[in-house]
Amino acid sequence: MWFSTFxxxxxxxxxxxxxxxxxxxxxxIGTTVALLGIAESFEQSTVQSFAExxxxxxxxxKGVLDQLSCDLHTEYGDRIRDLPGVAGxxxxxxxxxxxxxxxTVMSVLLQGWEPGTFLLEGLVKEKGRxxxxxxxxxxxxxxxxxxxxxxxxxxxxxxxxxxxxxIGVVKSFNxxxxxxxxxxxxxxxxxMGRSDSVTGFSVxxxxxxxxxxxxxxxxxxxxxxxxDTGVTLGMSAVATQDYANQSMHIRVVRAMAWAMSLxxxxxxxxxxxxxxxxxxxxxxxxISILRAIGWKRGRIAWMILGECFLLSLVGALLGTIGAxxxxxxxxxxxxxxxxxxxDLPPIVILKGLALASAVALFGGGxxxxxxxxxxxxxxxxxx
Numbered sequence: 001m002w003f004s005t006f007x008x009x010x011x012x013x014x015x016x017x018x019x020x021x022x023x024x025x026x027x028x029i030g031t032t033v034a035l036l037g038i039a040e041s042f043e044q045s046t047v048q049s050f051a052e053x054x055x056x057x058x059x060x061x062k063g064v065l066d067q068l069s070c071d072l073h074t075e076y077g078d079r080i081r082d083l084p085g086v087a088g089x090x091x092x093x094x095x096x097x098x099x100x101x102x103x104t105v106m107s108v109l110l111q112g113w114e115p116g117t118f119l120l121e122g123l124v125k126e127k128g129r130x131x132x133x134x135x136x137x138x139x140x141x142x143x144x145x146x147x148x149x150x151x152x153x154x155x156x157x158x159x160x161x162x163x164x165x166x167i168g169v170v171k172s173f174n175x176x177x178x179x180x181x182x183x184x185x186x187x188x189x190x191x192m193g194r195s196d197s198v199t200g201f202s203v204x205x206x207x208x209x210x211x212x213x214x215x216x217x218x219x220x221x222x223x224x225x226x227x228d229t230g231v232t233l234g235m236s237a238v239a240t241q242d243y244a245n246q247s248m249h250i251r252v253v254r255a256m257a258w259a260m261s262l263x264x265x266x267x268x269x270x271x272x273x274x275x276x277x278x279x280x281x282x283x284x285x286x287i288s289i290l291r292a293i294g295w296k297r298g299r300i301a302w303m304i305l306g307e308c309f310l311l312s313l314v315g316a317l318l319g320t321i322g323a324x325x326x327x328x329x330x331x332x333x334x335x336x337x338x339x340x341x342x343d344l345p346p347i348v349i350l351k352g353l354a355l356a357s358a359v360a361l362f363g364g365g366x367x368x369x370x371x372x373x374x375x376x377x378x379x380x381x382x383x
Contacts, residue, residue, distance in 0.1 A: 011307055011310060011311065014279065017275055017278070017279075018275075018311060020271075020275075021271055021272055021275040021311050021315070022311055022314050022315040022318065023315070023318075024267065024268050024271040024272070024315070025268050025271070025272065025311065025312050025314075025315025025316060025319065025356065025359065026315040026316070026318040026319035026322060027264065027268070027319065028264040028265050028267060028268030028269075028315075028319065028359070029264075029265075029268070029315060029316040029319035029320065029323075029352050029355065029356050030318075030319030030320065030322040030323040030326075031260065031261060031264040031319075031323075032261035032264060032265060032319075032351075032352055032355060033319065033320050033323040033324075033344065033348055033349065033351075033352040034323035034326055034327060035256070035257035035258075035260055035261055036257050036258075036261065036348045036351060036352075037323065037327060037344045037345060037348045038253065038257065038327075038340060038341075039253045039254045039257040040345045040347065040348050041175070041340075041341040041343070041345065042176075042253050042254075043254070044345070045174055045175055045176045045341070046243070047240060047241060048173070048174055049122070049174045049176070049177065050202065050240040050243070051240055052122055052173055052174070053118060053119060053121060053122050053202070053204075054118070054204050055090075055202040055203065055204060055240055056203060056204060056205045056215050056218075056239065056240065057202075057203040057205070057215060057218060057219055057222070057237050057238065057239060057240070058200060058201075058202060058203070058237070058238055058239075058240060058243040059072070059076075059080065059200055059201040059202075059203060059222055059235050059236070059237045060072075060199070060200045060235070060236050060238070060243075061199075061234060061235065061236065062223070062234045062235055062236040063234075063236070064236075067094055067199050067200055068094055068095070068096060068199065069199075070198075070199040070200055071194075071197050071199070072197065072198050072199070072200065072201070072235065073196055073197065073198075074091055074196045074197070074198055075196070076201070076225070076233055076235065077089045077091050077198075077201050079225050079233070080201060080203060080222055080225070083218060083221050083222065084209070084213060085205050085206055085209035085210075085213030085217075085218055086203060086204070086205060086206070086218065087204045087205055087206035087207075087209075088118055088203070088204040089201050089202070089203050089204075090113070090114065090117045090118055090119045090201065090202040090203075090204075091114060091185060091198040091200075091201050092111065092112060092113055092119065092185070092198060092199060092200055092201070092202060093110075093111075093112030093185055093188050093189060093192070093194065093197070093198050093199050094109070094110070094111060094112070094199045094200070095109075095110040095112070095188065095192055095199075096108070096109055096110070097110060097159060097160060099149075099159070106148075108145065108159075108179075108180075108181055109176075109179065109180045109181070110159070110180070110181050110182075110183060110188060111177070111180050111181070111182045111183070111188075112182075112183050112184070112185040112187070112188030112189065112198075113182060113183075113184070113185055114184070114185045115130075115131050115132045115133050115135070115184055116132070116133070118202075118204065119202060122172050122173055122174065122177070123140070123170040123171070123172050123177075123182070124170060124171045124172070125168055125169075125170055126143055126168075126169045126170060126171050127152065127153045127168060127169040128140075128153035128166070128167050128168030128169060129167060129168050130168055130170070131167060131168075131182075131183075131184050135167070135184060135187075136184075136187065137162075137163065137164055137165060137187070138164060138165050138166075138167045138183070138184070138187070139157060139159070139164040139165070139166055139167070139181050139182065139183050140166075140167065140168045140169070140170050140181065140182040140183075141157075141166055141168075141169050141170070141181055141182075142169075142170060142171070142172060142177055142178035142179050142180045142181070142182075143169060143170070143171045143178045144178040144179045145178070145179050145180065145181060146166070146169045148179075151166050152166065152169065153166055153167060153168060153169060154166065157181075159181070159191065160191055160192070162191060164183070170182070175341045176341075185198070203218070203222070203237070205218060215239050216239075218237075219237040219238065219239065220237075222235055222237035223235060223236065223237050261355075265355060265359060268315075268359055269359045269362045269363050270363075271363075272308060272311065272312060272359060272360065272362075272363030272364070273362065273363040273364075273366065273367070275311070275363075276304060276307070276308050276363055276364050276367035276368075277366070277367045277370070279304075279307070279367065280304065280367045280370055280371045284374060287300060287371050287374050288374055288375070290303075291374065291375065297372040298372075300368075300371050300372050300374075301368040301369070301371065301372050302368075303371075304364055304367050304368035304371050305360070305361070305364045305365075305368045307364070308360045308361075308363050308364030308367075308368075309357070309360045309364070311360070312356045312357065312359055312360035312363070313353070313356055313357070313360070315356070316352055316353055316355075316356035319352070320344075320349055320352055320353075323344065323352075324344045327340065327341070327342050327343070327344055328342045330342070
């Protein structure tokens, strides 16, 4: 008989307990994979939204963690454009508003961009057209948002008690932008009472500027810009990847994902530990007989750990499948499809399997050690 077959048969001898342990592990790993998958998608999408547009530096208000709370004057963009090596600067205003839809309230992300900005290069017209300098009271809808709201070109949408005409439905390479609404910058500034105010600037560097022009050098120059009195403008310039790592909303999502995952993993680990410990206690006589016929302590330990790893990995596999199915469902559910991507990043699956292995090691470590301490005499006299 193969050693692996022996382990499987041992688990089938206690089917109910094994199934319950696998179910607990599936819930723990499934929760972890789903939450980490959402967090990973947020981070990848943020980096992608800038990288695909050739943005090298993101400029925010210094000392402000949340971009939604940033408040920079639009004229700062002109100062940035004058710096050597800067090829383009695009101001943007980001706002999160509540929108009433079919009796429920959902959050909608509004993007305020200038007509003709290079930020619009990432949007493909599915229907209608993009806005221009002469447009007033118009809005573009991402494909997912338009589908959720059941709006098309020519329809009217009410945002913050003001009517806007949908002039285009656009599709972005970035998943989360497909759940956004896009307005001309001046229009959104007026709507939100933020005249001449933006939440950030996207900066492109000139690839032909020469080797003396670097992202780090331009970044420092932006932060050192001053007003007429010599006081710094209070801007924080970061490279796109650093922005994703430092972004407040990404850090919050990541922290919440790990916090909730940790709780689930602890519950799963304790359940596994309890199952394996009970298994050792119930099999004292059996383990002692194995020791008496020549099994080494190491082989006994591998038997217990092997059973624990089988329980954990099968549970992890079931949990990962469940997490993938859940994300697919949420990607089609109207209230969540605008900000949850249905795909599960491979790195998250690997993290889930690694965590399952760690839980198995924790849950089976002590029971395996205890099993190796049993002597043939002690077990054979056990009732």
